Amino acid sequence: QVQLVEAGGGLVQAGGSLRLSCAASGRTFSSSAMGWVRQAPGKEREFVAAISWNGGTTYYADSVKGRFTISRANAKNTVYLQMNSLKPEDTAVYYCAASVEMWYRNVDDFYSWGQGTQVTVSS
Numbered sequence: 001q002v003q004l005v006e007a008g009g010g011l012v013q014a015g016g017s018l019r020l021s022c023a024a025s026g027r028t029f030s031s032s033a034m035g036w037v038r039q040a041p042g043k044e045r046e047f048v049a050a051i052s053w054n055g056g057t058t059y060y061a062d063s064v065k066g067r068f069t070i071s072r073a074n075a076k077n078t079v080y081l082q083m084n085s086l087k088p089e090d091t092a093v094y095y096c097a098a099s100v101e102m103w104y105r106n107v108d109d110f111y112s113w114g115q116g117t118q119v120t121v122s123s
Helices: none
Strands: 003-008 010-014 018-025 034-040 046-051 058-060 068-073 080-081 094-101 110-113 117-122
Touching: 003 094, 018 034, 018 094, 034 068, 034 080, 034 110, 046 068, 046 080, 046 094, 046 110, 058 068
Parallel strands: 010 117
Antiparallel strands: 003 018, 018 080, 034 046, 034 094, 046 058, 068 080, 094 110, 094 117
C-alpha cells in the first residue's frame, strides 16, 4: 500500500506555471506506475498524465500534451507534474494516484489516491 500527499497547487494567471509534487510512503512506490487525475467542478475525473515505474515511459491526455510534464524521483519517493502555459480550463482539483501495475494502462488500475490539491487558473 502507498500513501500519497500532494502539494504545490494554488492560484495562477493564464499562461503561468505551477509544479505539483506528490510524496509517497510505502515500499511499493518504486515498482508502481504513477499518475495524475483531475476533477473540475461538476465534471467527472479526467486522466491527465502517468509515468511508468522507472520513469522511462510517460503518457498524457491530449488536452495537456506539450504543456505538462510528469516526472518521478524514486530515490525521493516523489512524483511531479510541471504545468506550463496554464489555461482557465485546467482549473480543477488534481489528484496523485498509484497503480497496481508497473506500466500505466488505464485509470482503473489506480488503487491509492492522495487528498488532492486545488489548481485555479484565472483568465
